[in-house]
Amino acid sequence: MAADGFQSGAFQHTVKSPALFAGVGVHTGEYTQVAVRPAETDAGVVFVRLDVTDRDNRVPVSPEAVCKTQLGTVITNAAGVTVATIEHLMAALVMSGIDNAVVELDGPEMPIMDGSSWPFLKILDRAGRRPQAAARRFIELIDTVEVTDGDKRAALKPAMRFEVAFAIEFPTAVIGRQEIDLAMDEAAFRRELADCRTFGFLHEVEALRAMGLARGGTMDNCVVIEGDRVLNPEGLRRPDEFVRHKALDAIGDLYVLGAPILGRFEGELAGHGINNQLVRALAARPDAWRVVTFADEIDVAV
Known part of the structure; x- marks a missing residue:
C-alpha cells in the first residue's frame, strides 16, 4: 500500500x-x-x-x-x-x-x-x-465551478490530481502579495503547508475581543502583526507562511464535502466565507463533478 x-x-x-x-x-x-x-x-x-x-x-x-x-x-x-x-x-x-x-x-x-x-x-x-x-470516494471535477464576492474569488477546476493555488494581498510589508501553486498530496501537505500558522493584526484584537472572539489568541498560537513587523519573538516559520496558512484553511474547508477532491482549487483573496460559498455551489452543480473510486487498483494485502 x-x-x-x-x-x-x-x-x-x-x-x-x-x-x-x-x-x-x-x-x-x-x-x-x-x-x-x-x-x-x-x-x-x-x-x-x-x-x-x-x-x-x-x-x-x-x-x-x-x-x-x-x-x-x-x-x-x-x-x-x-x-x-x-x-x-x-x-x-x-x-x-x-x-x-x-x-x-x-x-x-x-x-x-x-x-x-x-x-x-x-x-x-x-x-x-x-x-x-x-471503497474510498473522491470528488472528481468535470467542469469549473467558480464564485466571486467583490475582489475575492474561489474556483474548483478539472485536473488530474489535487492542486492548490492561492494568492493574498495585505497592505503591510510583512505580507504584501504572496502566491503559491502546489500539487498537493500527503507528503506535500506535510512539507509545504501543515506547520503554517494562523495570523492576525494587533490593532484588530480589541475589536475582536469585544465581539467575543480571539479570547484564547496568543503568540503561542497565532502570528501577530503590528504595522510592518511580526511581534512573535521566534519570527516566521516561512517567509510566505501567511498564504500557505490560507491554503491550509481552504483544504480543511473543502473537506466539509465529505470526500477528497480530484481537481484544482484556486483562491484569490479568499477566506472561509467564500470557501463555503464554493462548496455549496459545487454541491448544487451535480453536472460539474462525479464520485469516483479506485477499487480496481487496490492491493488487498494492506
Missing part, C-alpha cells in the same frame, strides 16, 4: 486507536478535551459535543452544516449545537487519509494548538490508520 494517506486510494480509512488531545479555543478561550475515535465505513466525520446532554449533540460535517465563517469555520446541527474552528483538524484528516471519524469534544470550539495543522498530524500519526472494507 502506498505510504501517502491522501493518495493511497482504494480503501476508506479510520483511526486505528483514539487520538487524544486538549487545548484552548482561539476565540472562546475555553479549555477543551478532544478524542478522535474510529468510525464505521461511510460515516464521514461527525463531531459530538459531550458537554451537551439536553438535545442532539451530534454534528455531522457537510456544506450545509457550516453556519458561520467569520475568522473560522463553524458547523451546526438542527438542534442548534455548534462546533467552532474545525478547519485545521479537517485539513489534517483529509490529507492523512482519514475518511471516517467521530470527534468527541467537551466544549464549543476545537483547540487551536499552535495555530497550524501540524499538532493534529502528529496526534493522528500516533493513533495510526486502519483500512476499512469499503
